[in-house]
Amino acid sequence: MGQDIQSNLLDLLSFLNEIVKNQNSKISYIYNENYGYPDLGSNIKDMNLSEELKNALINYGIIKLYKFQQEAMESILKNNDTVISAGTATGKTEAFLIPILNLLKNNSEERALFIYPTKSLERDQISRISSLSKELGVSFGIIDGDTPPKERTEIYKNTPQILISNPDMIHLGLSLSSEFRNALKNLKFVVIDEMHIYKGIFGSHMKWILYRLSKLSNEDVLFIGSGATIGNPEEMGESLFGRKVKVIYGPKRRKGTALHIFIDHGYMSRWTFSSYIISSLIKKGLKVLAFTDSQQMSELISKISRKNYNTNVLVHRAGLSAETRKKVENDIKEGLIKGVVSTSTLELGIDIGDLDAIVMTSLPKSYSSYLQRAGRAGRRGNPGLVITIMGDDPIESFYLNNPEKYFSQEPDPGYIEPRNKEVLKLHFISYLLQKGFIKKDDMPEEFLDVVDELLQKGFISISNNIYHPSWKEGRNFILNNSIRSTGPIVKIYYKNKNIGYREMPQALYELHPNAIYYHSGETYLSIKLDVNSYRAEVIKLNDVHFYTKPLYNIDVIEVIPKEKRLAGIIPITYGDLHIMIQVEGYVVKDEYSGSIISTSYYEKPIKWDYWTKGILTKYPELMFESGEKKISSYHALEHVLISASRPIIGASDTDLGGISYPSGHIVIYDSSIGGHGGSKLVFDRFEKVEGLALKIVSSCNCEDGCPRCVFSPYCGNNNQYLSRKGALSLLKYVFENKETKNEEGKPLGKPLA
Template sequence: LRRLRRLCAFYGCTPQFICCSATIANPKEHAQNLTGLPFDEIVEDGSSRGEKYFAFWNPPVVDEAKSSRRSSNSEAAFLLSQLIQNDIRTLAFARTRKLTELIYIYAQQQLPPSLAHLISPYRAGYLPEDRRRIEHQFFDGHLLGLVATTALELGIDIGDLEATVLTGYPGSIASTWQQAGRSGRSGGSSLSFLIAQDNPLDQYFMRHPEYFFGQNFDNALINPANPYILKPHLLCAAWEKPLDDSDKEFFSGDINAALAELEHEGRLRRHRVKSYLSPLLTYPAQNVNIRTTSRENYVVVDASQGCLLETVEASVAFFQIYPGAIYLHQGESYIITDLDLVRHVALAEPTSVGYYTQAKDITDIRVIELAKEKNHGVKIYFGDVDVTTTVVSFRKKRQFTEEVIGEEPLDLPSQSFPTKALWFDLPQSATDRIVHAGLDFHGGLHACEHAAIGILPLFALCDRNDIGGVSTPFHPDTGKAQIFIYDAYPGGIGIAEKGFEIISELWQATLKVVEECPCQDGCPSCVQSPKCGNNNQPLDKKAALILLKELMRLALFSTSV
């Protein structure tokens, strides 16, 4: 939008922008951040709508001692199959590409043969012609049900859709209503299910549905000054029209530093007072991804047929297409036999196995620069960090039961990126109590980190996968125990900074979800994480409660004096 303003100004026109959103709390601020222009906001809603029945569906507990629940994927497949058998047009949302394929397979197996062909998966990564074909089949009524990622969340009017099934909380109240709002657009009654996953945030909403229905929408967070966003757009702007000093009014951040870096990299060339695109670059816009800051993709090739299956973003390739991975494509299983790191090609072969795979990683974090700090009984910090992630192994998990049936090591290069993080000190009084009680201090830190990361999307418009964390009883850059929470995108996108601003509220909500969980020693609903590279070891729920209670006590005391 800022590049559009720039071109319009060059041709002597000043367009008026009208921006619309039904599901964010800060539309005026967000529109101004996007365009760089002042806005007036109109917030009254006079639209008509049909009745919406919204069910919060918590899978049943299968292990009382561990407080573990039946898989949300199995519940989604069950609900989808039941809705299809009752001739109800349904769209089921899944959080990831892999879960889209799994839920589709599970649901198809539960449907009679006469109905099994009436559902299909749909997600990013499919070839464009495959996606258009599935869309037309669903819109024309040839398909009765679809299992999709958020690739089908926005911008597509499905019409007479009657039900939506949300497999897990989408990460924000805005996204939840966007997905649930796909059904009932024709004005009739509609039904939506939110199926809880076994994680802190989902279980918080199951115990406190009033928070969800009584809460305003989330604030949309963007960072147009992020150099990983700014620099590619400057290249696009240079292709559209050479850059000069007058362009500072259109772009945020340190544009001079970004231009200097691009010139040093040989992607821009300075001539007199203007910067021109290098002749070695043709069309830079083709390398700008609207979903990620990653510029490169890997391709997945069916080695048995020699044909292209789909593309995978480089930022997630090591988590999805490592050698030995089971990769799902339109309901069919493939095993990755080779990953060429130079050519960015993964070879896959059809297979028939009763398990799927899940990568494990370890993460290291280094403090680069402290930007700001504050005191809430303990010191809280915010600044620049460097994160290094290494995928070290993968687990084989049996379909339906999700039982771990094996683990294989991997030898993949580490990936590093600069980003923003918050981190905080731990109360000495809590440390002393933990040691005196004979509890595991490191396990308490680790449990606090998992629970806080799981609950942060309650306050920031983000997904659980948009953030990461590290906890350690001794960090070499600070010389003491720390818990870090960082943006999982190069340069940062504002999530960690939001956490820094509302740290007391984050501690309070984290304490609440851990305290209310009925498990004894910690479970996925409170302190365990499916992404943990250390296999959720060590974890100590009792130690985490001591830390969180003492953090809150000191925070309350600091605000009262």
């Protein structure tokens, strides 16, 4: 490590120690990361590339490729569907761009489609693509929702050899525009960059978009995936592409030096402490990007930073206008501001300039996400500071006690649910509009899951075993449904002006009557939520120092089993679940401490039901000392199983929901409508989930339940009726008994969520 870098990091560490001590908190763990350059491959002059491309690369400053780049190039040139798995900022773009340019240079009729998950990322990457392309005379262009009509017409007339777009544009273009379809007919390559993003619902949609794309062009189109931090690149590539793939592994980390620091926030609330750390770093002159997994927490941290610490920290998240997000990106890139708090929207490789520090306000939803976020600090040869605020959370508590286990783990697996019925409905209608008709024998068998419903609702028709679309109804269906989600969208209105949106069922928890809602730095109070018209109305509030949490219950109405097995002595079923949510009231909590100020209940609960996927388990009915101890034990077990599932499958806090019953039944379900694949991974890895759950409850020394073991910030009962000791007894019984004595039966009694 260079002396200057060492000196800078020691100075930063000394500063951090000082500001943390001022709040009676502490630095719990420090991990020094130092990675060199990846292994080098052959000299450019010796490679099987055109002379023009060799000269262009040398002029560009590339004398040798890294070994993994060369391996990727050779795989692509051999016509292999290829997945490139390498860390952030390691040179993945060059690994697929060079072989594609080599082939397009001498084949003017063939085309390549580069797909990026967002419009911002498209435009961010164009400079890297354009430099080499221009020198070789390979044409390129962007087509998306922001492309002016005149440019779009020119693209349709003279399609560039490299076309850059995003999944939303491709989905709509394939369905609704014959000109768009014609522009993509001669595709030779389809590149899916940032492939690790396509997990869950978004990945399920992407699978079917790629299927439709392959049917449009030809079966010979070559798929290339590129992504960082993928735990199962081969499985994920084959799930998305529907083909066997060759995986090329690059370095897991970027070159450079970074200091990873865990800080226990102590008695101060997480968001207040996060605001304090972010503001302190900014005042020291550092450029800071902070991450939170909650839209509302990002707004709250921005507010506290401004009001309590006189620091301007802007918000970047979904639900804000594209113009607002773009301005935030430009302002921090140009140095006009020094701090941004973001959800996962800035987790991708959008160029916002050099960053001195990354602050994660909690452990991210997955280790893959941690690596992706951490990779944004200290680029271009500068050391990076990566701070994670740790505290009262079962998983954070576990890793505070075992930090070396956190940094020694492998990236999490990606998962999708290709049979999500909401996804299938959208893409069957879209595929019919794209093709005009489909013979029954030529249809993917997955679409059979939704045929009857679509016929009944009049979106499609059938005659002589040929399916046809209902053009008007189909078009409206496509335009009113997003590939970024599966739930209905609740529009938020202030003085009859639409200021934002929230997807169901999350809107139930954030926009129920009297909920505090943060948006664009302003504080609002929800005064009405209509779950039939999907409309919320809000009014502005000034200078409040509290926030709200919903009180709710969830019940399973119906279970349609798909798979069953035994996990030790525990019967476990995976299938379709029909669940009912009831928001019954809310608690008001102090912004600084998180303590409860008041509790209120509605006269009439707000109800909403939907279908998803999930698992149903049945635990033994042990001899508990009371009925309350019994329900508290199952409720605590449900909480800790969900907490343990997070690192096992790479899920966020809100990806999975849970329900416990006095009968010993525990349900873990996908929070997305139709399911996203997470609960299927829990089903497959349930023994691992139970094992981690046992470690969590057995290593905590609290009396009988606390935030570090069985509490959940998303508990519908405000963490009432929880027993760590009861959950521990159940898990010990499961691991110590080998005989199967449990009958599954049906859930009985009042559920707790």
